[in-house]
Amino acid sequence: MFKCKTSAEVGGMGHSVKRKEDARFLHGKGNYVDDVKLPGMLTMVMVRSPYAYAKIKSINKEKALAIPGVLAVITGEDLAQYNLHWMPTLLSDTQMVLPTDTVMHQAQEVCAVIATDRYIAVDGAEAVDVQYEPMDAIVDPFKALDEGAPLLRPDKDGQKDNQIYHWERGDRGKTDEVIANADVVVKERIHLPRIHVASIETCGCVASYDKDTEKLVVYLTTQAPHAIRTIVALVAGHVGLSEEKIRIISPDIGGGFGGKVPVYPAYVVAIAATFLIGKPVKWIEDRSENLVNGFARDYHMDCELAATKDGKIQAFKVSTLADHGYTDSSANPSKYPTGMFSICTGSYDYEHAFAELDAVYTNKAPGGVAYRCSFRVTEAVHAIERMVDKLAAKIGKDPALIRLENFIKKDQFPYASPLGWSYDSGDYEATLKKAMEMIGYEDYKKEQVEKRKQGKLMGIGISTFTEVVGAGPSKDFDILGIAMFDSAEIRVHPTGKALARFGTKSQGQGHETTYAQILAEELGIPYTDIEIDEGDTDTAPYGLGTYASRSTPTAGAAAAIAARKLRDKGKKIAAYLLEVSEEDIEWEVGKYFVKGAPEKSKTIQEVVFAAYTNIPPGMEPGFEATHYYDPPNLTFPNGAYICVVEVEKETGAIDVKRFVAIDDCGNIINPMIVEGQVHGGLTQGIAPAMYEGIEYDEQGNVLNGTFMDYLVPTAVESPHWETGHTITPSPHHPLGAKGVAESPTVGAPPAIANAIIDALAPLGIEHLDIPITPAKVWEAIQAHS
Amino acid sequence: MKHEITLTINGQSVTAEVDSRLLLIHFIREQLDLTGTHIGCDTSNCGACTILLNGMSVKSCTYLAVRADGAEITTIEGLAAEGTNHPLQKGFHDQHGLHCGFCTPGMIMRSVDLLKNNPDPTEEEIRWGISGNLCRCTGYNNIVKSIQQAAKEMQQEKETTV
Ligand code: FES
Ligand code: FES
Numbered sequence: 025m026f027k028c029k030t031s032a033e034v035g036g037m038g039h040s041v042k043r044k045e046d047a048r049f050l051h052g053k054g055n056y057v058d059d060v061k062l063p064g065m066l067t068m069v070m071v072r073s074p075y076a077y078a079k080i081k082s083i084n085k086e087k088a089l090a091i092p093g094v095l096a097v098i099t100g101e102d103l104a105q106y107n108l109h110w111m112p113t114l115l116s117d118t119q120m121v122l123p124t125d126t127v128m129h130q131a132q133e134v135c136a137v138i139a140t141d142r143y144i145a146v147d148g149a150e151a152v153d154v155q156y157e158p159m160d161a162i163v164d165p166f167k168a169l170d171e172g173a174p175l176l177r178p179d180k181d182g183q184k185d186n187q188i189y190h191w192e193r194g195d196r197g198k199t200d201e202v203i204a205n206a207d208v209v210v211k212e213r214i215h216l217p218r219i220h221v222a223s224i225e226t227c228g229c230v231a232s233y234d235k236d237t238e239k240l241v242v243y244l245t246t247q248a249p250h251a252i253r254t255i256v257a258l259v260a261g262h263v264g265l266s267e268e269k270i271r272i273i274s275p276d277i278g279g280g281f282g283g284k285v286p287v288y289p290a291y292v293v294a295i296a297a298t299f300l301i302g303k304p305v306k307w308i309e310d311r312s313e314n315l316v317n318g319f320a321r322d323y324h325m326d327c328e329l330a331a332t333k334d335g336k337i338q339a340f341k342v343s344t345l346a347d348h349g350y351t352d353s354s355a356n357p358s359k360y361p362t363g364m365f366s367i368c369t370g371s372y373d374y375e376h377a378f379a380e381l382d383a384v385y386t387n388k389a390p391g392g393v394a395y396r397c398s399f400r401v402t403e404a405v406h407a408i409e410r411m412v413d414k415l416a417a418k419i420g421k422d423p424a425l426i427r428l429e430n431f432i433k434k435d436q437f438p439y440a441s442p443l444g445w446s447y448d449s450g451d452y453e454a455t456l457k458k459a460m461e462m463i464g465y466e467d468y469k470k471e472q473v474e475k476r477k478q479g480k481l482m483g484i485g486i487s488t489f490t491e492v493v494g495a496g497p498s499k500d501f502d503i504l505g506i507a508m509f510d511s512a513e514i515r516v517h518p519t520g521k522a523l524a525r526f527g528t529k530s531q532g533q534g535h536e537t538t539y540a541q542i543l544a545e546e547l548g549i550p551y552t553d554i555e556i557d558e559g560d561t562d563t564a565p566y567g568l569g570t571y572a573s574r575s576t577p578t579a580g581a582a583a584a585i586a587a588r589k590l591r592d593k594g595k596k597i598a599a600y601l602l603e604v605s606e607e608d609i610e611w612e613v614g615k616y617f618v619k620g621a622p623e624k625s626k627t628i629q630e631v632v633f634a635a636y637t638n639i640p641p642g643m644e645p646g647f648e649a650t651h652y653y654d655p656p657n658l659t660f661p662n663g664a665y666i667c668v669v670e671v672e673k674e675t676g677a678i679d680v681k682r683f684v685a686i687d688d689c690g691n692i693i694n695p696m697i698v699e700g701q702v703h704g705g706l707t708q709g710i711a712p713a714m715y716e717g718i719e720y721d722e723q724g725n726v727l728n729g730t731f732m733d734y735l736v737p738t739a740v741e742s743p744h745w746e747t748g749h750t751i752t753p754s755p756h757h758p759l760g761a762k763g764v765a766e767s768p769t770v771g772a773p774p775a776i777a778n779a780i781i782d783a784l785a786p787l788g789i790e791h792l793d794i795p796i797t798p799a800k801v802w803e804a805i806q807a808h809s
Numbered sequence: 810m811k812h813e814i815t816l817t818i819n820g821q822s823v824t825a826e827v828d829s830r831l832l833l834i835h836f837i838r839e840q841l842d843l844t845g846t847h848i849g850c851d852t853s854n855c856g857a858c859t860i861l862l863n864g865m866s867v868k869s870c871t872y873l874a875v876r877a878d879g880a881e882i883t884t885i886e887g888l889a890a891e892g893t894n895h896p897l898q899k900g901f902h903d904q905h906g907l908h909c910g911f912c913t914p915g916m917i918m919r920s921v922d923l924l925k926n927n928p929d930p931t932e933e934e935i936r937w938g939i940s941g942n943l944c945r946c947t948g949y950n951n952i953v954k955s956i957q958q959a960a961k962e963m964q965q966e967k968e969t970t971v
Contacts, residue, residue, distance in 0.1 A: 042902060049910025050898040052845015052885035056911065059844035143830065224849040224857055224945050225911045278847070278911030279945050311850035532909025532946045700905045703948030731854035731943070739936040739949040 026691055026751055029545065030613050035552070036545030037759065040696035044552070045536040054276040060230045060243045062304040066095060068294055069145035071134045071152050072313065073127040076161035076724025077176075077387040080125055083135055084153040093144035096301060097152060098293055099135040100124040106263050108296055112255075114286060114503055115361060117188070117352040118180070119390060121292045127156070128176065128350035129389045130724055131316040136293045138305060161387035161724035162186070165324065165347035168384040176350060176385045186385040188352050193366045193443050194378035202339040202376045206330035210414040215793045216321040216403050217717030218347070218388070220314070221395050222736055223531070225278020228308035231294040235302055238264075241271045242295065247284045247529055248569025249274040251503055253561045255287060256295065258504075263299070274559035280531035281708070282394025285355045285571050286318060316729040319388070319718060320395030322347040323381075323403040329411040335419050335426045339376035340369055340442075342407055346383040347391055354392030355571070356399050357501040357508065363399025364492045364658075366443035370408035371452050371490045371662060372430040377442035387724045396708050396769040398493040398572040405489040409774035410791070413485070417785060422469075423778065424460060427488050428453060438755075445492060447660045448754050448762075455686050455750045456488050456664040462748055463666045463684040476786055481671040485779025486664070489771040493763045494577025494659045503568060509654040510578035511565035512586045514543065516647040518636040520629030521553040527567010528579040529559045533765060534697045535575065541693050542580055542759065546587030548614025548628050565650060573661070573763035576693065577754075582653035584758040589649040594631045600640035601626050659754045659762035663687040665775040671783045676802030678714065678780055680743045685771070688750045690762035699747055701765040707742045709772025715741065717795045784808075814878040818843070819887025827874040834858045836874035837884060845885040845914045849943065856942030859915035860884050866922035868941070885914035888921070896959040896966070897921060906955030908946035916942050920956050928967075929960060 030036030048054050085097035100122035103109040113119050122133055137148035162168050162176060168186040177183050203209055230243040246252050249272040257267035277284060290307045297305045309317075324345040330338045346362070348354075356363045362381050369377045395402070412430075416423040431452040432439045439447040460466075468484050475482040498507030511527040524543055528535065535558060540551035558564055567579060591611060598616035599606040608619050617625035626634075635647040668682040685702055692698050715735040719727040728734045735741075753760025773794055780796050781789060787808040792800060815824045818841060827836055837843050837860070848870060849857030858870040861883040889895040897917045900906065907913040916939060923930065923938040930938060935953050944952060 043905065046902045046907060046910075049907055049913050050885075050894070050901060050917070051889075052843070052914050054845070054910050056844075056847070058838075058848065061839075061842070142835070143828070222945060223909070223911075224855060224943060225847070225909070226849075277909060278849075279909045281945070308848075311852065311855070532907075532911075534908070696905050700908060700947060700951055703950045704908060704946045705948070707948035708945070730852045731850045732852045736943050736945065738940040738943060739952065740940045742936075742949045744932070744953075745948055745950050 030548065034544050034548060034550050034614065035541055037541060037691065037693050039541065040694055041537060041541065041551060043534050043537045044540065045534065056225055056276050056278055057228045057230060057243050057245050058308045060275065062230060062232055065230065065304040065306055066138050066140060066301065067142040067145045068136050068138050068297060068305050068307040069142065069149045070136055070290055070313065071149045071154065072131045073134050074130065075127060075156055075158045076130045078127050078156040078158045080123060080127060081155040081157055087153060088137055088148040088151040091144060091148050091151060093140040094137060094148040095140065096138040096297065097135055098138065098297060103296060108260065108263065108292065111259050111287065111292055112504065113351055113353045113390065114355040115352050115392065116358060116504065119289065119351045119353065121289045129387050130726055131313065131389065133289045136290070136297065138297055138301065163386060163720050163722060163724045165345055165384050165386050168386050176387065188348055188383035188385060189361055190380065190382050191362050192380035195376060196378045199339050199341050199376045199378035203328055203330040203341060206338055207333035208415065208419055209328055209330045210411060210418050211328050212411065212414060212791050214325045214327055214407055214410055216323050216406055217712060217795060218319040218322040218391065219395050219712045219716045220319055220718060220734065221281035221283035222315060222734065223279030223281055223283055226309040226311055226314040227284060227288055229291050229294050230304055230306045231298040232304035233298040233302065239269050239271065240265060240295065241273065243273050243275055244291065245277055245284050246272065246274045247280040247531060247571050249529060249559055249561050250527055250566050251506060251568055252287060254506060255504065260295070272561045274529045277529065277531035281396040282320065282571050283318060284531065286353055286393055312730045315734050316726045317389045318353060318393040319349065319391050320393050321403060322391050325403065325407045327407050327411050329415050331415055333419065335415065335421045335429060337372050337374045337430045339374065340408065341378045342368055344381040346381055347386050347388065348383050349388035349391040350385055351390045352383060352392055353390030355394065355503060357495060357503065358505065359500055360399065365400040365404045367401055367445060367490060367492045368404035368407050369442050371432060371488050373432045373436065375442055379443060388720065394571060396705060397766050398491060401491050402770045402773065405770050406774050409487045409489060410777060413778045414790065417790065423486050424456065424465060427456060427486065446657060447490065448657060448756060449752045450490065450660065450662045450688060451750060451752050452488060452662060455662065455688050458748060458750055459664040459666050459684050459686040462686065462746065463682055465666065468668055481673055481783040483669050483671070483779040483781065483783025485667045485775045485777065485782055487771050487775035487778065488664045490660055490662045491767050491770055492658050492660055493573035493766065494655055495572055495574055496578065496655045497657065498654045506568065508568045509652050510567040510574065510582055511650065511652045512579055512582035513565045513650040514586050514590060514648060516590065516632045518633055520549060520632045522549055523555045523557060524583065525557045525564045526579045527565050528570040528575045530570060533570065533575065533701065538693045538697060539583055542583045543587050546584050547590065573766045576761050576763045577659045577757060578653055578655055580761060581655065581758045582651045585653060586649040586651035589651065590647060593647065594628060596643065597631045597634050597640060598626045601634055656756050659690065659757060661687065661689040661762040661764055661767050663767050663771050665771045667775040667779040669779040669783055671780065671801060673805060676798035676805060678798060678801060682746065683743050684746045685768060686748045686750060687764060687767050688752050689764035689767065690754045690757065691751060691760035693761060698764050702747050702768045703745050705765060705768030706745050706772050707737055708769045710742065710776060711737050713773040713776040713794045713796065715795055812875045814875055816877050816880045816882060818882045819884060829875060831874040833869040833872040833874045833877050837869060843884050843886050847911055847914060849911065854943065856919060857912055857915040859918040859942065861918055861921060866919045885918060888917065896962040900955035900959035904951050904954040904958055906947065906952045912942060912944040916944065916952060924960055924963060928964060
């Protein structure tokens with residue numbers, strides 16, 4: 025177990041200190057984007073397409089402009105005059121800001137109405153008269169590649185069909201050969217549904233351009249303010265917006281989960297509007313606009329897993345069709361169009377694997393936005409964890425045993441995976457055994473035998489996943505060419521209190537507390553004496569932001585190293601103050617002392633004071649340091665989750681009886697916060713497993729685009745989570761930490777799916793795609809009885 | 810059409826002109842600048858907008874401002890005196906019942922009503938009691954614990970004042 029080095033007052037790593045940021049939220053004083061009110065501010069509302077695919081014949085603004093208070097209607101034609109009607113997505117595809125001739129998905133932005141107040145703006149939006157000529161939409165991704173399918177993106181040079189790209193990794197020939205000769209092969213087509221992050225705060229912005237200072241300030245619901253600033257400068261440079269004149273402020277953010285990484289068209293329109301009108305413009309998305317835009321997942325994966333007859337895994341192959349809607353809106357590093365999908369070989373030791381993927385365009389909203397997951401890890405984990413269970417069922421082996429027998433062993437790390445990752449550390453066996461013990465696995469196995477005798481449907485599901493998070497390293501990872509490092513800047517004031525700024529941005533993760541704890545650990549300054557500041561590009565050091573569980577692996581490491589630079593400087597000052605040579609000075613949390621004479625010491629606060637008041641000759645005054653951290657590798661958090669369910673035969677109702685999650689995220693900064701992150705992630709794991717999934721009809725109409733029918737779990741659906749940890753520090757991270765917030769979202773769905781399918785196994789049901797709803801279960805039961 | 814309404818909000822009397830169609834949430838946030846109450850949906854599902862109206866928890870996005878004429882309203886800003894905490898605010902802090910904080914004011918205002926009607930709820934009763942409020946961050950475990958802590962504290966307070 026991790027042993028705290030600091031006292032509770034100092035509050036370094038391992039202490040469950042309460043959060044410093046809570047007070048303002050508890051008293052209603054948080055400052056979210058919709059709370060921003062600027063003098064003269066106008067409101068913008070988007071007009072959206074009722075059709076999934078249509079030509080725009082005309083847009084008549086007249087009636088809207090006749091409404092008192094409506095100031096402007098902005099169309100694609102208007103933006104085209106400035107060449108601002110298209111923009112790049114974060115994966116170098118292109119997306120319309122506003123269309124000039126064609127709409128590509130239902131609810132796509134068609135034009136914007138700007139008015140003095142939100143009610144008037146909505147009136148204006150209703151009064152805009154748009155004439156469409158509907159066309160046949162491509163909704164089924166399997167039909168997108170049909171011979172003769174209409175070409176959805178003729179605007180793209182060289183685009184001859186609806187394929188976006190083909191990607192592959194691994195040795196196809198060898199993998200095929202092993203599969204062809206294996207004792208046992210299991211196959212399945214697995215679909216991960218389109219889902220939406222649905223953070224309770226939707227997206228929005230307040231854009232404000234000052235003609236005198238030529239400064240553009242944008243309050244924005246963004247997880248990556250610096251990246252957005254650079255993108256705005258790149259996209260709108262030609263109209264005179266240059267980067268030093270752009271200030272992005274990401275104030276308090278009401279949940280992000282990846283949905284607040286992309287640049288949404290309305291942000292650009294709001295910026296254009298303030299630029300043209302000269303007054304601040306606010307745009308806040310409604311929930312039903314939010315839910316029909318920018319989706320995650322939607323992978324159809326054909327999986328094959330080969331093994332010996334006693335269950336030793338030999339090879340894994342997965343061929344995927346990815347539905348990206350009308351544009352590839354992934355925020356993936358450019359060398360990794362499918363993100364980290366090649367982690368799909370999982371936690372198991374075998375030699376051969378091959379993964380390929382074809383991404384296609386359809387008439388749906390942009391796909392590839394994250395949902396609390398490090399770049400496609402959820403899809404990968406679901407594929408392998410379902411297949412391992414299928415293999416276990418096929419050969420009649422206990423799913424826990426088959427995992428234990430196939431795990432990468434503790435002493436095999438760093439482990440070179442068949443598809444090219446270097447797993448940093450783990451003890452998968454210990455983690456699974458801990459989960460089995462905590463839930464009482466063997467007892468449930470016995471209970472299941474009894475229940476089955478009585479004709480009752482009870483299932484036990486396991487998932488033992490490996491994640492890959494914390495991008496960089498910058499040589500491999502970038503967003504639109506910008507390297508994925510992150511940063512910390514520490515200023516320690518003369519009285520020993522500090523202000524630290526970061527390139528990341530918390531959306532509820534508790535950075536104001538955990539970063540202060542990292543600095544407390546490294547410097548011995550109490551965490552309560554350290555202010556943390558993020559999200560304002562005019563003040564924070566450059567960084568790529570918070571997503572993909574990268575804050576602790578990158579900015580957390582930057583904080584530790586910047587603090588260590590300060591400690592080195594402090595050592596020189598201490599030597600000067602204590603009149604000994606630097607080699608004779610030792611450090612223990614919070615103070616420097618003379619080797620062999622511990623009574624001769626200086627506290628960190630005394631040393632800092634001296635850095636401003638009694639500076640050693642020749643030394644640069646002050647006590648400040650900055651570090652830009654470029655990680656040498658990614659980190660590989662992992663875990664073992666076990667779920668017990670009961671299914672009612674007559675109704676298909678599913679009752680999650682128990683859920684135990686053991687996570688190994690390396691060393692832990694704040695156990696309370698880590699546990700909270702795991703709880704939240706688990707609820708976002710059960711969500712797609714049992715409730716969420718955006719559905720379309722044949723015309724491309726979204727069937728469940730509001731909170732009435734897109735079922736975000738409430739406290740009733742969310743089980744009482746039981747959590748625990750094993751700790752295998754990351755060997756290459758300065759704090760031994762790995763990042764945790766996405767593990768549960770990644771690990772929970774297969775545990776739940778495996779449990780439900782295990783419950784239904786006596787009926788001969790071998791697979792169900794998520795979301796596994798009571799209706800789906802009921803239908804499967806009917807079909808099998 | 811405009812209407813004059815008078816109501817009490819967080820102990821202060823307010824008179825204002827409002828449009829017939831103005832929602833109470835917009836009146837509170839935009840006219841009174843009390844932005845602690847949030848908007849999370851447009852279908853009355855999320856509960857981020859929950860306030861107390863005449864002592865009852867109400868989703869202020871589904872309530873017209875004119876209808877609140879004569880009402881007594883408490884929002885998160887008025888739940889406890891400046892610089893102090895209501896036991897629920899303390900509970901949420903102690904038990905890590907919030908992450909991003911966006912759902913928190915609504916959750917807390919809903920819980921005030923819940924505990925008024927059921928001072929000693931079971932976990933199951935708490936879960937059903939807050940099922941009109943969505944939280945996307947916390948997974949609810951710690952929200953339940955926060956409410957349990959507050960319930961206990963309020964019970965004890967009651968016992969010592971009796
Ligand atoms: S804003 Fe969602 S219920 Fe009121
Ligand atoms: S704390 Fe973020 S929605 Fe509840």
